[in-house]
Amino acid sequence: EAGVTQFPSHSVIEKGQTVTLRCDPISGHDNLYWYRRVMGKEIKFLLHFVKESKQDESGMPNNRFLAERTGGTYSTLKVQPAELEDSGVYFCASSLKKGLTGELFFGEGSRLTVL
Amino acid sequence: AQSVTQPDIHITVSEGASLELRCNYSYGATPYLFWYVQSPGQGLQLLLKYFSGDTLVQGIKGFEAEFKRSQSSFNLRKPSVHWSDAAEYFCAVDSPGSGNTGKLIFGQGTTLQVKP
Numbered sequence: 001e002a003g004v005t006q007f008p009s010h011s012v013i014e015k016g017q018t019v020t021l022r023c024d025p026i027s028g029h030d031n032l033y034w035y036r037r038v039m040g041k042e043i044k045f046l047l048h049f050v051k052e053s054k055q056d057e058s059g060m061p062n063n064r065f066l067a068e069r070t071g072g073t074y075s076t077l078k079v080q081p082a083e084l085e086d087s088g089v090y091f092c093a094s095s096l097k098k099g100l101t102g103e104l105f106f107g108e109g110s111r112l113t114v115l
Numbered sequence: 116a117q118s119v120t121q122p123d124i125h126i127t128v129s130e131g132a133s134l135e136l137r138c139n140y141s142y143g144a145t146p147y148l149f150w151y152v153q154s155p156g157q158g159l160q161l162l163l164k165y166f167s168g169d170t171l172v173q174g175i176k177g178f179e180a181e182f183k184r185s186q187s188s189f190n191l192r193k194p195s196v197h198w199s200d201a202a203e204y205f206c207a208v209d210s211p212g213s214g215n216t217g218k219l220i221f222g223q224g225t226t227l228q229v230k231p
Contacts, residue, residue: 004158031217042221042222044221045220048216048217056218059218104161104217104219105158106151106160108156
């Protein structure tokens with residue numbers, strides 16, 4: 001069974017440009033999460049989807065970030081326009097269900113470098 | 116605010132030596148606690164978790180962790196480290212609210228280097 005896959009693995013863009021990160025969760029996982037790790041800092045929660053609905057987006061830094069999950073399958077995270085402080089590693093995770101058995105499975109992350 | 120502290124940013128141990136990675140949390144109630152590992156080129160993998168019950172939990176790859184409420188700690192241990200254990204280790208708690216929501220609060224991570 002395929003794990004959580006993220007694309008691209010690394011993206012280098014200039015300030016002001018747009019980048020779209022994609023996450024394919026494990027098939028059948030209703031819960032999908034985005035996290036971010038800025039250089040030298042801890043991994044921080046961005047948002048949580050249950051199927052196609054945003055359950056919690058309290059960690060989204062500002063309105064330059066837009067996350068979608070069309071049809072409750074894959075998700076995209078768009079940053080527009082990108083700023084220098086957006087550089088970091090963006091992790092996606094999925095879980096079958098919430099609750100005590102809802103283990104999160106993480107992807108390898110998408111590294112974003114904004115110049 | 117709830118927080119997780121991993122005091123050691125970088126640790127080096129010799130292969131075969133024992134290992135203890137420290138984790139302290141600040142949380143009002145009994146938290147759900149996790150240890151994840153990220154090996155180079157891979158995603159975060161769950162090593163073990165504590166929700167309730169026995170305070171000594173066993174995980175994969177020979178790791179264990181002990182929950183100590185009085186010290187607000189959840190330290191990760193391994194009796195004999197292997198070269199393949201070189202990785203970055205993250206302690207995390209589930210955020211307050213309904214419990215095990217998947218909205219984790221992470222520590223800054225500890226990078227483990229293993230000397231031959």
